[in-house]
Amino acid sequence: MFKAVQSDIISNENKKSIENLKYDFDYIYTKLTKQNIDVENIKHQIKNFQLALPTWGVGTGGTRFARFPGIGEPQNIFEKIEDCAVINDLVGITQKVSPHFPWDKVSDYKELKEFADSFGIGFDAINSNTFQDDGSSEISFKYGSLTNSQLSVREKAIQVNIDSINAGKILGSKGLTVWIGDGGNFPGQINFSNSLDRYIESMKIIYLSLPDDWVIYLEHKPYEPAFYSTVISDWGTSYVCANELGQKAKCLVDLGHHLPNTNIEMVVSRLIDKNKLGGFHFNDSKFGDDDLDSGSINPYELFLIFNELTSASIKGKLNNIAYMIDQSHNITDPIESLILSANEILFNYVKSLLVNYEELEYYQNKNDPIKCMQILKNAFKTDVTPLIGMVRYEQSNAIDPISVYRTLNYKLNKSKIRKLSQGNSSGIV
Numbered sequence: 526m527f528k529a530v531q532s533d534i535i536s537n538e539n540k541k542s543i544e545n546l547k548y549d550f551d552y553i554y555t556k557l558t559k560q561n562i563d564v565e566n567i568k569h570q571i572k573n574f575q576l577a578l579p580t581w582g583v584g585t586g587g588t589r590f591a592r593f594p595g596i597g598e599p600q601n602i603f604e605k606i607e608d609c610a611v612i613n614d615l616v617g618i619t620q621k622v623s624p625h626f627p628w629d630k631v632s633d634y635k636e637l638k639e640f641a642d643s644f645g646i647g648f649d650a651i652n653s654n655t656f657q658d659d660g661s662s663e664i665s666f667k668y669g670s671l672t673n674s675q676l677s678v679r680e681k682a683i684q685v686n687i688d689s690i691n692a693g694k695i696l697g698s699k700g701l702t703v704w705i706g707d708g709g710n711f712p713g714q715i716n717f718s719n720s721l722d723r724y725i726e727s728m729k730i731i732y733l734s735l736p737d738d739w740v741i742y743l744e745h746k747p748y749e750p751a752f753y754s755t756v757i758s759d760w761g762t763s764y765v766c767a768n769e770l771g772q773k774a775k776c777l778v779d780l781g782h783h784l785p786n787t788n789i790e791m792v793v794s795r796l797i798d799k800n801k802l803g804g805f806h807f808n809d810s811k812f813g814d815d816d817l818d819s820g821s822i823n824p825y826e827l828f829l830i831f832n833e834l835t836s837a838s839i840k841g842k843l844n845n846i847a848y849m850i851d852q853s854h855n856i857t858d859p860i861e862s863l864i865l866s867a868n869e870i871l872f873n874y875v876k877s878l879l880v881n882y883e884e885l886e887y888y889q890n891k892n893d894p895i896k897c898m899q900i901l902k903n904a905f906k907t908d909v910t911p912l913i914g915m916v917r918y919e920q921s922n923a924i925d926p927i928s929v930y931r932t933l934n935y936k937l938n939k940s941k942i943r944k945l946s947q948g949n950s951s952g953i954v
């Protein structure tokens with residue numbers, strides 16, 4: 526198997542920080558053990574945590590105003606996988622990549638799978654793109670895809686999804702994520718009822734092509750690109766549709782896809798209780814679907830979401846949850862943003878493992894909000910960096926991934942081989 530980052534580079538860099546790490550680890554080990562927390566078990570959970578990287582996330586993103594491509598940007602899915610392999614070699618929890626078809630152009634899926642295999646990278650959920658086309662065909666997604674009033678357009682959108690499933694079968698994926706941008710910009714433009722009926726009808730046809738061991742993730746979003754109404758606008762609509770489709774249909778929660786002030790952790794709890802939570806697209810935001818780096822604005826929210834997941838998991842209420850990142854890196858080297866985001870997500874997951882949920886429930890039942898808040902805050906304030914660092918050290922990943930990455934001059938080296946991406950027009954990738 527190829528290593529995107531040579532093992533000796535990582536081990537040499539690790540040598541520089543191991544002494545400090547051991548000191549910090551011993552401290553946290555003793556502290557947590559005194560609180561009756563099984564540190565070995567937490568290390569085990571860290572080793573099992575997996576988070577998929579989006580292929581579109583390793584390219585420089587942009588807004589509708591501009592895009593400023595960075596040097597050494599990946600130009601195709603093969604180069605994107607190479608960048609994802611760099612991240613995985615450093616952090617060790619991102620073994621899978623979530624592609625976007627037909628955004629990612631592939632002529633031979635077998636060749637792609639072999640290439641990814643050679644780096645130890647697998648494929649997570651396939652994202653189907655029916656929110657865009659080049660406008661050259663009369664059968665266009667301009668006025669919607671799966672909900673379009675024209676049967677020919679709906680059929681085309683259904684086919685994109687079936688093609689995505691077929692591609693995913695070759696790649697070893699087990700899921701399809703469907704997000705549609707369908708909606709309207711003007712009151713009266715869209716018949717709310719007819720468009721939802723058409724969505725369900727189209728999705729039922731796609732569902733028939735879904736293998737039994739797959740999950741179809743329904744991703745909702747309140748607005749954008751349509752600014753007046755969106756067909757699958759909220760988790761309630763998503764839940765209703767997932768129920769109509771059947772057991773293999775689950776709801777996907779993208780953290781940016783909620784109206785301001787939505788209590789996302791409560792949405793998560795509701796979906797868990799109804800056995801309809803499928804997975805996440807992690808990112809952070811201040812105003813809307815900003816697609817900022819996970820945990821960069823509101824890490825406490827991330828922690829509270831993981832509290833719901835961890836407490837449900839302890840009660841045996843959680844099935845496989847697909848964790849994915851979905852961000853747009855407009856001004857940073859996407860590799861650095863993804864490393865730090867993977868860290869933030871993992872940190873907050875690990876912090877949720879420190880909460881004593883029995884004790885929390887005891888104080889909830891005693892109606893003691895201060896004690897409840899303290900239990901959560903104490904876990905959130907605990908620095909779990911040494912626990913994660915030690916697991917990384919033991920697994921030959923980087924104790925400090927960003928500093929190792931910077932020693933590689935990776936993008937500068939790649940810029941000699943990869944040409945500067947064309948144009949600085951807007952768009953995600």
Ligand code: PSV
Pocket residue numbers: 581652704744746779806814851953
């Ligand atoms: C839409 O905003 C979204 O969150 C969907 O997941 C898309 O597939 C992704 O972003 C990429 O644009």
Ligand code: MN
Pocket residue numbers: 704744779806851
């Ligand atoms: Mn998303």
